């Protein structure tokens with residue numbers, strides 16, 4: 179049993195207490211885990227190593243549990259990751275917004291790829307430096323794309339299909355960002371190539387699991403929360419290979435920053451921190 183850094187998201191728990199609670203939480207049985215999860219208003223995550231990317235994941239990103247928890251976010255309820263709890267931005271949001279602000283753009287066409295509940299539309303509107311940006315959301319889950327469209331009829335939300343070209347002409351956006359997304363797709367390199375095609379200038383990849391030393395690997399992430407269970411295969415990247423891939427696609431690394439999240443996998447020595455990459459098209463391509 180492994181917990182993400184934010185899983186025990188309760189205001190009374192300090193970070194140190196959460197770290198202490200993690201092994202304890204992992205050793206208790208399922209019903210107690212469920213009780214704790216409810217009491218702590220959090221969620222629990224387990225990681226199992228896979229040999230290869232699975233063909234089908236029945237409780238994946240388009241399954242009922244993921245849909246239910248994003249729909250709650252769309253209708254203004256509590257967000258799973260505590261993103262706007264107590265009207266404050268969670269640290270994961272601050273990571274992403276700070277990186278977007280580094281572009282220095284006062285006006286921009288921005289694509290939020292893997293937008294989930296479309297939360298960043300509101301966040302960018304409320305944030306002084308990005309309030310004039312024009313937001314477009316895209317996601318692979320038809321139910322949440324529909325829900326986003328119903329709630330916010332003035333904004334464009336696109337349904338995308340994994341492994342198909344993105345439904346945008348070349349150089350449509352000033353900024354394409356994907357927060358916690360490219361590790362979830364079978365072919366991240368093909369997706370990055372598409373990001374490069376549709377951006378005029380910037381790409382932000384935030385909340386990416388990247389290790390420095392261990393070989394790239396695939397894990398099945400199982401998440402329990404109050405709306406049910408979700409499973410997602412994820413890539414965990416090795417830094418030098420990920421960065422070589424970025425350069426191969428005509429992008430330069432403007433900034434690499436450690437995110438606030440981190441997880442560990444049982445019996446593996448190297449922890450998995452989340453990292454953000456702010457990328458820019460090569461100067462001679464701009």
Ligand SMILES: C[S@@+](CC[C@H](N)C(=O)[O-])C[C@H]1O[C@@H](n2cnc3c(N)ncnc32)[C@H](O)[C@@H]1O
Nearest residue numbers: 239292293294317318319340357358359362363
């Ligand atoms: C971890 S959530 C992140 C949501 C949001 N970006 C955030 O940071 O809170 C991953 C999101 O990516 C979406 N997703 C997964 N695979 C995708 C794909 N191939 N194309 C587009 N979106 C995808 C999921 O439906 C989900 O909304």
